[in-house]
Amino acid sequence: MEGFITTYGFLMVTMTLQAMLALSLYLPLMAGQLSLASPGFYALGGFVAAVMSKSVFGFTNQQVFPLPLVFVEMAVAAAICAVVAILIGVPALRLRGIYLALATIAFVEVVRVVALNLEITGQAIGIFGVPQPFSRSFDYMALTLPMLLLAIFFVYRLERSRVGRAFSALREDELAAAAMGINPTRYKVLAFVMGAVLAGIVGVVNAHLLNTWNTRQGTFDVAILVLAYVIIGGSRTFLGPVAGGLLLTALPEVLRAAAGIQGLPAPVAQFLQDGRLIIFGVLIAVGTLFFPQGLITPRMFRRWRAAHPQPAAARRKEAQA
């Protein structure tokens, strides 16, 4: 067990963080907005944590960083990301579909290039020796697992709230939603800001976990990867992105582990080892072919509910809420 945790602790924490990143892309998607801006806010959050812990709080790599200060960084990152998201969201959300995706990718690039040139973000070298609140990677689970559960609970409640229903109306038909008196701009910006805040908070934790932060975090590649989490996992329920984030983060390491299985013919082991990213890509392609709606679909929920009927009174109460 100890060996497993040492080997896979980092991976498990990363899985929870990536699942949250997937949720940060899912949030604007709830309102029908395909935004790929998450990695930009994630990068921003990471820089906030790296700069604050080293320069503002003055901790070094040798010291244990107090957990409450991580929460302070999260609050600051959330505030900064929210402000930036409003500034970008108001003009960018006038664009639709693929054009919004392109504009948000541009934002990710802008963040990267700015960080590459600013003194405070360490330019091309980045920031090293970000102090850590935990000595072992696995211990971060104490922080990230409750965070993930909280994020899941938040999105679950959101989908059933008044705001969530406005989001789904916008996702279905913006004109009809406007005709019903739902203000499209307000709710689109709100969904975009919520996604930005979540991505920024994930960046904060990841900067501590990685011990370093630089412009290679939160790039275009990450945007595509996170989009893959949502598409493979399923984009029509909040559990889809979570499942996609967890599974696709684990997959390359699972393939690596598979290469180490005793008794495999040497060429097969070799391919699993060196070609695991090829297999990863093929599995993504095959996944979209066989699960065009993603692994987790709303229909699965309906079937489950049909098989486990609730008492009518409880159901009516839920419908009213």
Place this chain on the structure above:
Amino acid sequence: MGKHDGPILKVEHLNVNYGAIQALRDVSFEVYAGEIVTLIGANGAGKSTTLRALSRIIRCKSGTMTYEGQNLAAMRPDMVVKAGMAHSPEGRRVLSRLSVYDNLTLGAYTRSDRDGIEADLEQQFKRFPRLAERRKQLAGTLSGGEQQMLAIARALMSRPKLLLLDEPSLGLAPIIVREIFNIIRELNDQGVTILLVEQNAQLALQTANRGYVLEAGAIKFSGPAHELAVDERVRQAYLG
């Protein structure tokens, strides 16, 4: 402002452009409380554009729109709904992946009186029994006529004084169309003022009190519906 002081809706010299193309030119008309007024005209005459301008979904270039003494041009779409004007858009536009129930509650989005909403829901289900049977069904799985009923019921959920109906007969079987128009008359009897846009001019003029004929973005004729229905020029152009 009392009901008898003047029209509930007054549009004057309305101009709307789509880019360089002028969709409405100098359109003026009025609707009095309790009336059914219809805008008829060919495809592309600007009927839907007029309704969209009124509910503030599209911007207008110039002109005034006054609803119960309030300047519509200064309002956002949600404020218009709150003020008591609801729009059932062309092509029904029900939210197909949401249930009938969810579509209806979203129609009451600008309201917060829970009990009133609950009562109005029951009223819609009484008015449209077919929707009651299908309250948990996804709206996209309804037939065209049922979707049109849902679109009207959804608009009614905001408790409008003035209901804008865009092409309620579009793509429906004649028997369903008759059913829908009976409901429109019934609503009017219950005190809802109606501005009806239709391509089916004959049916619209049978139902309405007054009518306006739009042609290429401008109002060509207007008058009592029964007079328009027998007007030789209108007959030739729209009634065949």
